[in-house]
Structures are given as C-alpha cells and as structure tokens.
Amino acid sequence: MEIKCTIYNQNGTIKFGKNDYEEKNFLLTETAVDFVYLSSQQINFNEGDYFEIEISERHQYLVVQLDPSLAPSLVYIPDKKWRYDLRLGKNWREATHESVFNVKRTYSFIRIAKEYEVNQYQNLSMNTHDLNHFAGAYPHASANVETRNDATFFAMNAIDGVYANNSHGSFPYQSWGVNQQDDAELKIDFGRTVFVNEVELTLRADFPHDNYWTQGVLVFSDGTEKELSLTKTNEIQLFNIDSVKTKWVVLKCLLKDPALPSPFPALTQISVYGKNCLNFE
Structure with a gap:
C-alpha cells in the first residue's frame, strides 16, 4: 500500500x-x-x-x-x-x-x-498521537468537560500512556480534569468494532489536593453497562468485563468521595484491553 x-x-x-x-x-x-x-x-x-x-x-x-x-x-x-x-x-x-x-x-x-x-491482545485505547479534536486517526478520547480549556486537563491525556499520578498539572502529570463537574463523561472512540474484556483506571492521586471517585459506570455501544467500585489509591484498578463487542466506551456516573474536602477528582489513564474485530463493522 x-x-x-x-x-x-x-x-x-x-x-x-x-x-x-x-x-x-x-x-x-x-x-x-x-x-x-x-x-x-x-x-x-x-x-x-x-x-x-x-x-x-x-x-x-x-x-x-x-x-x-x-x-x-x-x-x-x-x-x-x-x-x-x-x-x-x-x-x-x-x-x-x-x-x-x-x-x-x-x-x-x-x-x-x-x-x-x-x-494481538492489547491496550486498544492508547494513542500517543491523539489530539483534542478528531483529525482522522483512532482511538480518540473526548469528554463533555475539560478543565479551563487547559491542555494539561484534556481528555486525550487519559490515553497517552503516561501513568504518573502523584501530582497534577504540567508534564508528566497531565490528566483528564473535570472542572468540578458532577456529570463529567469521558468517551473513547475506537472507530471500528473491537472486543473488550478488561478496563484499567488509574486515578490521579495527588492527595490531599485531589479527591477521587468512589464509583462509576462503563457504557459500551452494544448497550452493556458495567458498574465500578473504586478505591482511594495511586495504583492501577482493574475491572474484568464479560467480553463485549463495541465501537466505543463511555465512563460516566462518577461520584466523588463526599467525606474529602477536595473538589478535584481526575483521571490519569484509562486502558481498554481486548482485540480488534477485523471486518470493520
């Protein structure tokens, strides 16, 4: 070609x-x-x-x-x-x-x-060349909110492969920031059909500056939903999924811990694992 x-x-x-x-x-x-x-x-x-x-x-x-x-x-x-x-x-x-x-x-x-x-089985969501607007290449991350239009908080940061989460702000601590918005949603669009059976979330863990989400929901294009229970940790949190055939995944219904004074939860990385479906549905 x-x-x-x-x-x-x-x-x-x-x-x-x-x-x-x-x-x-x-x-x-x-x-x-x-x-x-x-x-x-x-x-x-x-x-x-x-x-x-x-x-x-x-x-x-x-x-x-x-x-x-x-x-x-x-x-x-x-x-x-x-x-x-x-x-x-x-x-x-x-x-x-x-x-x-x-x-x-x-x-x-x-x-x-x-x-x-x-x-091969792989992280289907990682794209170090993603932009904050779709330009012709997948996977692509987008969101309904990004803090102050600041690039250090763009959705694309959540799929750039950088897992440093013990601070916030400029590289290497960029993240998806939600501007304290309670209905924040993040979408990973694959641009084609894929099979997914695992999702990893790495929360930003700059405590006590940060809050964290105690729960959330993953929604897939086939209608499948997966409820998530999250913990206050700087470690990667793994969620097994009954294998789904999907074109995208949305992370939503995120609830922060009301017991913490900080209003700033954020996501450092989302990793969606599975395989490509090769018929380009």
Missing part, C-alpha cells in the same frame, strides 16, 4: 528540511510502499505546521511515530487522509515533553502494521 507523508506550514506550503553536510534544502515530503519516513538535521517547527498522511487504501492500521519524543502508536485510519496539527503553543507545551517538535533534528515514520500487531 502506498503511503505519503508531508509536513506543511500554516499557509499550506510544504516545509523544507536541511542536513548538516548538504548545501541545498529539500522538501519534507516522501511517498513509498508500506513504510515511509521523514528526517532532517535542521528544521524549525512553528505554530500552525501540520503533518498530512495520505494512504492509497481505506481501513488501515498504521504504526506511527511523528516525533522521536512520542512513543510509537498503533492507529486505525478509516479514510485515506489523516491531518496531525502540531501542538506548539504555551498551553500545549505544558502538557507534553519539552522536546516534542521542539528540536532541530527530527525523524518521523509511518508504516503498515504487522498482522500480529493488529491481531
């Missing part, structure tokens, strides 16, 4: 890169079969820059790493194009490692996922 990767500036013009021992600049765009990469020893990323990934066939699983400081992710692309907007403003910088798209030497790659990577 053909893959094309291009880096554009805010005006929609292809950016240039440069290598140390070469006099000429070169366009940061490449097209190849099954595996493509972009690299440069001299580049400056700016607000408004973006990656555009184009593929020749729909319904593809890709392994992507668009910056060396981002862990590779297995993502599902239902259509033929995915645009990834770079997060470079001060608000975004606080929610991610300081070197992400912030050094002059860069390397990024996109490849077709191996069959075993698609078929």
Whole structure:
C-alpha cells in the first residue's frame, strides 16, 4: 500500500528540511510502499505546521511515530487522509515533553502494521498521537468537560500512556480534569468494532489536593453497562468485563468521595484491553 507523508506550514506550503553536510534544502515530503519516513538535521517547527498522511487504501492500521519524543502508536485510519496539527503553543507545551517538535533534528515514520500487531491482545485505547479534536486517526478520547480549556486537563491525556499520578498539572502529570463537574463523561472512540474484556483506571492521586471517585459506570455501544467500585489509591484498578463487542466506551456516573474536602477528582489513564474485530463493522 502506498503511503505519503508531508509536513506543511500554516499557509499550506510544504516545509523544507536541511542536513548538516548538504548545501541545498529539500522538501519534507516522501511517498513509498508500506513504510515511509521523514528526517532532517535542521528544521524549525512553528505554530500552525501540520503533518498530512495520505494512504492509497481505506481501513488501515498504521504504526506511527511523528516525533522521536512520542512513543510509537498503533492507529486505525478509516479514510485515506489523516491531518496531525502540531501542538506548539504555551498551553500545549505544558502538557507534553519539552522536546516534542521542539528540536532541530527530527525523524518521523509511518508504516503498515504487522498482522500480529493488529491481531494481538492489547491496550486498544492508547494513542500517543491523539489530539483534542478528531483529525482522522483512532482511538480518540473526548469528554463533555475539560478543565479551563487547559491542555494539561484534556481528555486525550487519559490515553497517552503516561501513568504518573502523584501530582497534577504540567508534564508528566497531565490528566483528564473535570472542572468540578458532577456529570463529567469521558468517551473513547475506537472507530471500528473491537472486543473488550478488561478496563484499567488509574486515578490521579495527588492527595490531599485531589479527591477521587468512589464509583462509576462503563457504557459500551452494544448497550452493556458495567458498574465500578473504586478505591482511594495511586495504583492501577482493574475491572474484568464479560467480553463485549463495541465501537466505543463511555465512563460516566462518577461520584466523588463526599467525606474529602477536595473538589478535584481526575483521571490519569484509562486502558481498554481486548482485540480488534477485523471486518470493520
């Protein structure tokens, strides 16, 4: 399958890169079969820059790493194009490692996922390349509230694979913050049908600054509901699910501990385990 990767500036013009021992600049765009990469020893990323990934066939699983400081992710692309907007403003910088798209030497790659990577039992919700808006790649996290529109509290933080939960605020302590809203809900959309049988929740545990949720409910797209009983701990809490076939999961009906004075419960990570259903329902 053909893959094309291009880096554009805010005006929609292809950016240039440069290598140390070469006099000429070169366009940061490449097209190849099954595996493509972009690299440069001299580049400056700016607000408004973006990656555009184009593929020749729909319904593809890709392994992507668009910056060396981002862990590779297995993502599902239902259509033929995915645009990834770079997060470079001060608000975004606080929610991610300081070197992400912030050094002059860069390397990024996109490849077709191996069959075993698609078929294996795995964390179906993790996506280190998620954004706070859907841009063409799944899984994607969204919520009905995010504290103060602050990137350190965006829903996407709950699926970024960072489990540090003994503090709050900027990286590595970003979380999903609910702005003290009692009806807060978090949705993980897989973009295709998956089989799920385990969910892990890692609550933010910056006590006594934090409160915590004593209970909640998981709702799946097939109508299945799972009531959760949560404890005050910094450890991962595991919940077994009778295997469900679903396209999304919503975490809702979250009740904080009324005995604690803090109004600030938050979620550091949600990990949804299972396998992909390969018929793209």
